[in-house]
Amino acid sequence: MSADSDLTSVASPAPAQEPAVISAIYYDGTSNRKRQVTLSPGAALDIVEDGATVATWPYADIRRADGGRNVRLSCLSALPLARIEIADKAAAERVLSFCHALDADHHSKQTGKVVAWSLAAACSIVVVTLFGIPLAADRLAPMVPYTVEKRIGEAVDRQARTLLGGHVCERKEGQAALDKMVDKIRVAGGMTSPLEAHVLSTSIPNAFALPGGKVYLLDGLIQKANNVDEVAGVLAHELGHAHNRDGLRKIIQTGGSSFLIGLLFGDIMGGGAVLFAARSVIDASYSREAETQADGFAITSMNALGRSPRPLGEFLVRITGKSRISTVIDSHPLSADRLDRMAKEDHGSLGEPILSAAEWRALKEICVDPKKSDGGV
């Protein structure tokens, strides 16, 4: 409670009425004894017990306290819990007429202020979430030492592999082909950070990059591919993520945005749902941007190798279908739009093939012999 009163300067409206007896109950703030007192309004409110004044409350300091049906008063310059209770309505009115700052601290007068400040806070949080966090992630990600990023990657690695359930395929010829492909794309894309690529024996057609330069192709993807360029395109896209350190940026963005949105909504609307919806939309918008950039990396490096990026686009459409409908919660841009972009940047496939026919076959068979794999390291 703010004590913004000045005890001395307040000129009391010196009451001229006859001193009528106003009986009240007084709690002195040191015990819960009900003291039967009379109030005599003079220059200040005198609290009189058995003819002796036990306390004097300046009118400017008197505040209304919650007291059910009775009028209950407190005083800023008395003990914090000292109270006067007046049961008689008319008597209470008389006392109240002297007290001109009764509701000075009452917060219902501040609702407009609360709304205005909340809106300002909400606006600033929204602005920070939409613009500040991506900026912070872009600036912070390069500052995180590579060893730290690698540690994060290792932690996610185990989880991802456990969830997917496959093991790492380690057939030598296949891995050699994959390594060759990785090296070619790295050189073409101008990528300097170290990188490891592996194939997981899972039939889901997908691929992902982990923080710390680790890329997984799932065997389902390789089996679905019609030619080398399709797989190379996907690999180049994932290398793009690794090159841009997207995994790390995503961690910073998700952490920051969920913190800020949590601040905003608190426990309104039963918590979860709104928070979750808002976060999915924001995370997805961050993610679509990162995907577009990774596509850019894939297009540049494929073209540098003299191979068309178009097969990547066709492959994506084949995997995801050619729906033309996008929603705000999609994490990736539309496959059809991605294909359009790659078709536009198609400069033909005049360069030499990325893998020879034998190497391509080896890559396709990387998961064939289960005896050679040792079950997920």
Place this chain on the structure above:
Amino acid sequence: MHHPMPLPSVPLIPTPKGITFTGERPEFRKLVTRGAWLELITLGFYRFWLATDMRRHLWSNTAVDGDHAEYTGTPKELLIGFLVALAILVPIYLAYFFLGLEAERLQAFASLPLFAFLYLFTQFALYRARRYRLARTVWRGVRFWMNGSGWSYAWRAALWGVWVFASLGLALPWRAAALERFKMKHTHYGNLQGSFEGKASDFFKKAWWLWLLCWPAALFIFPLPFIYAVFKAIEWRWWVTGLRIGEVRFESDLDFSDLMGFYWKVIGWIVLFVTIFSMWAGIVGGIGAAFMKGASGPEQFASVMQNPFVLAGMGLGYVMLALAFNVVLRIYLMRDLWAKIASTTVVHNLSAADEVVAQGDAVNALGEGFADSLDVGGF
């Protein structure tokens, strides 16, 4: 049990004193409805003001032996408590994140036990939030207050929680009794110390058959509110009757039929709201579909759903639904339940609290801030 006039003199023959609730229902309804709108406009920040208003209403309308209680907390305290709690929680969350990272490197999902820490912290926050509310509770010009370590409470709550889990819920009465003993031992009204004398075995004897019933009942769902009402009535009655403040005792004659009405009314309102929401969603979706020609089947459904106007309409409906839920829950399960429990409770030997000397300080709202940021806030 209803005493018309608060008499200052102590009666010679100790008769039980009543607790009365004098709050007007429409007043509370207006308060929470207005509060829900303001919560919406302020994107949740109004919750500190609303919580304070609701508590002030409930506290100040509750009278023991004719003397009304008072809630002296302010919204600003809650806001500051929340902000300070955030400042403390951010480094804790970061530490939690990196610890989890290290654990995951050693073994996938090894970070799961860290949830145990979060549970512990939640219990700590609940204890400290209770401490704050109690320190803002004033009756006859003297405050309640609490001491005792929140962590020591959290440990007890967590270990008993494990035991309840392992016993499939049968150990619940013992957990409740142990935790209530701890809380009440550290609860004071001025220089009077509280205690809890409810026996776990009494609770168990009254409620064990509900444990047997709830397994088959869970299959049908329909009887569950009945079982819950009976259980809560037994629990509240046992709890109130076990409370002591010094030599002051309490007694409750709460009946399960008192609670049953609240639960069914809440269920009724929720069914109504969900029905209205479904109709609204149908109308919005229908209008959307009427304007979208072309594709059919799931494709059309998807295209309607991603139309910004349909999305906005659905979002609006959802927000209204959530606001209505909050209002109904606050009216029935907060105000009505409070009023019912207050008016079914009598106080014995209240004269033992006649010459109480004020003690204890108004502690800060940090605990409430923790509870709020962990989403476990109570009243």
